[in-house]
Amino acid sequence: MAILTRADGTPDWRRRTPRADLLVWAGWFGAVALTVACFQFISDRTIWAFVWDAPAQGADLVGRMFPPRWSYASQLWKPLLDTINMATIGTALAIVIGVPLAFLAAHNTTPSRLLVRPAVLFIIVASRSINSLIWALILVIILGPGILAGIMAIALRSVGFIAKLLYEAIEEIDATQVEAVTATGASRPQVLGWAIVPQVMPAFAGISVFRWDINIREATVLGLVGAGGIGMQMQASINVLAWPQVTTIFILILATVLVSEWLSARVRHAVI
Amino acid sequence: MLLTIEGLTKRYPTGDLALDKVDLQVPAGQVMALIGPSGAGKSTLIRCVNRLVEPSAGRVMLDGVALTTLGSGALRRARRRMGMIFQEYALVERLTVMENVLSGRLGYVGFWASWFRRFPRRDIEEAFRLLDRVGLAHMADKRADALSGGQRQRVGIVRALMQDPKLLLVDEPTASLDPKTSRQIMRLIVELCAERGLAAIINIHDVALAQQFARRIVGLRAGRIVFDGPAEDLRAEGLTAIYGEEDWSQTIRRAEEEEEAATESAA
Amino acid sequence: MSATGLPAATGGAFDPAAAARGWRPPPLIATPWLRYAVYLGALAYALLAFSSIEVNWTRAAEGVERAGRFLGGFFPPDFITKGDDILAGLLESLTMTVVSTGIGIILSIPVALGASRNLAPLPVYLACRGLIAISRTFQEIIIAIVFVAMVGFGPLAGTLTLAFATIGFMAKLIAEDIEDIQASQAEAVRATGASWFQLLAWGVLPQVRPRLIGLSAYRLDINFRESAVLGLVGAGGIGDTLNTSFDRYEFDTAAAVLIVIIVIVLACEYASGFIRRKVQ
Numbered sequence: 077m078a079i080l081t082r083a084d085g086t087p088d089w090r091r092r093t094p095r096a097d098l099l100v101w102a103g104w105f106g107a108v109a110l111t112v113a114c115f116q117f118i119s120d121r122t123i124w125a126f127v128w129d130a131p132a133q134g135a136d137l138v139g140r141m142f143p144p145r146w147s148y149a150s151q152l153w154k155p156l157l158d159t160i161n162m163a164t165i166g167t168a169l170a171i172v173i174g175v176p177l178a179f180l181a182a183h184n185t186t187p188s189r190l191l192v193r194p195a196v197l198f199i200i201v202a203s204r205s206i207n208s209l210i211w212a213l214i215l216v217i218i219l220g221p222g223i224l225a226g227i228m229a230i231a232l233r234s235v236g237f238i239a240k241l242l243y244e245a246i247e248e249i250d251a252t253q254v255e256a257v258t259a260t261g262a263s264r265p266q267v268l269g270w271a272i273v274p275q276v277m278p279a280f281a282g283i284s285v286f287r288w289d290i291n292i293r294e295a296t297v298l299g300l301v302g303a304g305g306i307g308m309q310m311q312a313s314i315n316v317l318a319w320p321q322v323t324t325i326f327i328l329i330l331a332t333v334l335v336s337e338w339l340s341a342r343v344r345h346a347v348i
Numbered sequence: 349m350l351l352t353i354e355g356l357t358k359r360y361p362t363g364d365l366a367l368d369k370v371d372l373q374v375p376a377g378q379v380m381a382l383i384g385p386s387g388a389g390k391s392t393l394i395r396c397v398n399r400l401v402e403p404s405a406g407r408v409m410l411d412g413v414a415l416t417t418l419g420s421g422a423l424r425r426a427r428r429r430m431g432m433i434f435q436e437y438a439l440v441e442r443l444t445v446m447e448n449v450l451s452g453r454l455g456y457v458g459f460w461a462s463w464f465r466r467f468p469r470r471d472i473e474e475a476f477r478l479l480d481r482v483g484l485a486h487m488a489d490k491r492a493d494a495l496s497g498g499q500r501q502r503v504g505i506v507r508a509l510m511q512d513p514k515l516l517l518v519d520e521p522t523a524s525l526d527p528k529t530s531r532q533i534m535r536l537i538v539e540l541c542a543e544r545g546l547a548a549i550i551n552i553h554d555v556a557l558a559q560q561f562a563r564r565i566v567g568l569r570a571g572r573i574v575f576d577g578p579a580e581d582l583r584a585e586g587l588t589a590i591y592g593e594e595d596w597s598q599t600i601r602r603a604e605e606e607e608e609a610a611t612e613s614a615a
Numbered sequence: 616m617s618a619t620g621l622p623a624a625t626g627g628a629f630d631p632a633a634a635a636r637g638w639r640p641p642p643l644i645a646t647p648w649l650r651y652a653v654y655l656g657a658l659a660y661a662l663l664a665f666s667s668i669e670v671n672w673t674r675a676a677e678g679v680e681r682a683g684r685f686l687g688g689f690f691p692p693d694f695i696t697k698g699d700d701i702l703a704g705l706l707e708s709l710t711m712t713v714v715s716t717g718i719g720i721i722l723s724i725p726v727a728l729g730a731s732r733n734l735a736p737l738p739v740y741l742a743c744r745g746l747i748a749i750s751r752t753f754q755e756i757i758i759a760i761v762f763v764a765m766v767g768f769g770p771l772a773g774t775l776t777l778a779f780a781t782i783g784f785m786a787k788l789i790a791e792d793i794e795d796i797q798a799s800q801a802e803a804v805r806a807t808g809a810s811w812f813q814l815l816a817w818g819v820l821p822q823v824r825p826r827l828i829g830l831s832a833y834r835l836d837i838n839f840r841e842s843a844v845l846g847l848v849g850a851g852g853i854g855d856t857l858n859t860s861f862d863r864y865e866f867d868t869a870a871a872v873l874i875v876i877i878v879i880v881l882a883c884e885y886a887s888g889f890i891r892r893k894v895q
Binding site: 107110111114115117118119121122123126127130133134137157158161164165201202204205206207209210213214217218219220222223224227293294296297300301310314326329330333334337 | 660664665667668669674675677678679681682685706707709710711713714717748752753754756757760761764765766767769770771774840841843844847848851854857858861873876877880881884
């Protein structure tokens with residue numbers, strides 16, 4: 077933003093100085109050029125003949141997917157229940173581990189900003205940057221296929237998520253309330269229980285339910301790598317190209333996710 | 349007549365009748381105050397003029413053009429002739445003062461010119477002139493949310509004047525300002541109207557301010573006009589008609605006293 | 616009135632000792648029967664759910680040895696042997712991230728406008744909200760399966776998947792922001808005679824721009840993380856490399872890939888945090 081002076085001495089207004097203008101244009105040009113270059117790279121690894129065929133393939137796929145095989149649903153209730161269990165137990169486990177981590181990471185509650193905080197932050201980042209599917213992949217190798225691997229994968233991924241959002245909430249609390257409780261002569265754990273926990277309770281409830289909602293979604297696909305749940309049936313059906321069964325699974329997943337989303341929205345509305 | 353309103357009626361989808369067959373005429377260059385209790389339809393009336401609110405029935409004519417039947421393109425051209433000033437300033441807070449002022453020219457320039465902020469040189473000169481007139485030339489590059497209430501309202505006034513309007517629609521310009529700033533803003537609006545020969549409809553809560561600055565006062569109650577006359581004719585009976593029964597003897601005198609107090613505190 | 620100026624207690628019959636005996640900390644759920652029903656229900660669910668976990672302990676014991684080898688793979692991780700594969704996978708992931716984020720953001724803007732109740736007419740609103748719901752409901756992996764079936768194996772399927780997911784994510788959050796704008800600012804722009812597009816550029820965009828930039832940076836971060844798993848279903852990216860190394864029990868290479876992912880995610884996170892602080 078700039079006010080310039082014209083040759084005749086009157087003021088002129090431009091949004092930016094010419095120099096800043098040039099920088100902005102260069103920035104946009106760079107961004108577009110990078111995207112095009114990246115697209116070129118992808119395009120080189122793509123067999124375009126298949127892509128031009130995609131509408132036909134898509135239509136063919138849809139043709140084979142419908143009508144869904146409803147009778148197959150009877151075999152899906154158990155895996156679906158497993159999926160929901162995986163998400164719920166995994167989330168509960170993540171809460172148990174994640175909450176202490178959050179208190180260790182928040183700079184106003186950590187016992188040591190120099191040692192504990194960075195170490196915990198690293199754990200949080202490591203947990204967050206690895207997708208639950210990759211966690212499942214690792215855990216299936218270690219624990220063998222089954223819903224235990226799924227639960228652990230969900231828990232390991234969610235620990236970082238819950239801890240991160242919670243420690244941010246802890247860092248944003250109102251310091252005067254903490255001061256007031258400290259002024260009564262309360263010990264550190266008492267300050268935690270009377271000044272900090274009541275303030276972060278709504279955030280905590282919101283975060284937990286939000287993550288549970290996400291975990292339902294994630295749990296539906298963990299079976300692809302053998303970690304239990306409805307994804308196993310999906311993988312099996314895709315392997316034998318039983319598309320009407322896949323459609324049934326998709327519809328069931330859609331319904332489950334919609335219900336869980338509605339439920340979590342209700343709970344979050346109630347606590348906030 | 350600059351503005352002619354005939355049988356203007358507005359019924360909201362909720363069923364509330366905000367305006368009930370209002371007839372009103374405003375000649376060029378006249379500053380008119382519109383008073384009335386909250387919910388009387390003052391805001392709806394001026395918004396029906398520039399059709400930010402679509403009227404349910406009736407006609408609005410500006411300079412011989414029937415606004416109520418215009419298509420969207422013609423309506424936008426017609427809106428350029430009516431500058432609007434808002435209660436809570438309604439500046440685009442993340443834009444600079446200058447950008448807010450130039451947004452008054454949006455009806456005159458094309459989309460891409462406005463996107464790249466390429467306004468004709470005349471517009472920019474006019475913007476500087478007006479900002480200087482209201483004493484804000486040095487603030488041109490400040491973001492609007494960095495300004496005080498009185499300063500923001502002055503930017504709002506300049507934005508409306510940038511449109512080169514014939515008529516100002518002013519919605520509670522002083523509602524969020526302190527008494528002294530309120531008077532300064534009202535005086536500024538009236539002066540600028542006189543300088544440029546503009547007509548204005550000023551919605552205002554404060555009866556004393558209305559009497560002090562407007563020559564004509566129109567009182568609205570429950571969507572109907574119940575008083576229309578020169579400011580000095582507004583007496584207790586008129587106020588009772590507009591607002592209902594109350595002891596009005598102090599209100600009418602208060603105007604001059606407050607004015608004195610304000611000038612003293614300013615001195 | 617008492618000496619402190621507070622209203623006197625009701626009738627003077629107030630008995631502090633009795634009140635103190637009666638006082639309990641307020642429970643989380645006020646209605647007693649609902650409270651116990653919720654507790655009981657939770658307990659019953661927990662028991663049922665835990666009993667449904669079947670653990671094959673002999674298999675798990677075998678796993679311990681593999682876990683040892685896997686963890687051993689981190690000391691030291693092997694970046695060299697499959698260095699070319701890692702590099703290729705990484706490049707693929709990064710390019711997929713850039714292209715899908717770019718396309719996704721551009722397409723999400725019209726969808727977001729359509730999904731804002733204060734800008735769009737009802738039919739458009741419902742159509743856009745429906746699109747958002749579909750995009751958000753299905754896991755990226757499921758969408759990737761469909762795209763792989765349509766356009767074949769490779770990074771293009773992954774790019775399309777991420778772009779589609781980006782649309783749902785961005786459009787939903789931006790639409791929420793648009794619905795929260797100050798209507799008075801937009802009204803003022805409308806009153807100047809601005810066209811619809813000018814209204815967007817002058818009345819809406821300035822209000823949502825910080826959020827738009829912040830979310831874009833955040834989504835770039837998410838897209839990279841997601842690109843690391845799409846390879847599992849053949850949709851390209853570094854997940855392909857990871858999957859292969861797991862299949863061949865090359866745990867040292869897998870460890871190297873995981874470290875690369877973590878480092879890049881960390882870098883993304885710092886960068887996007889920096890950008891978001893800057894635009895606020």
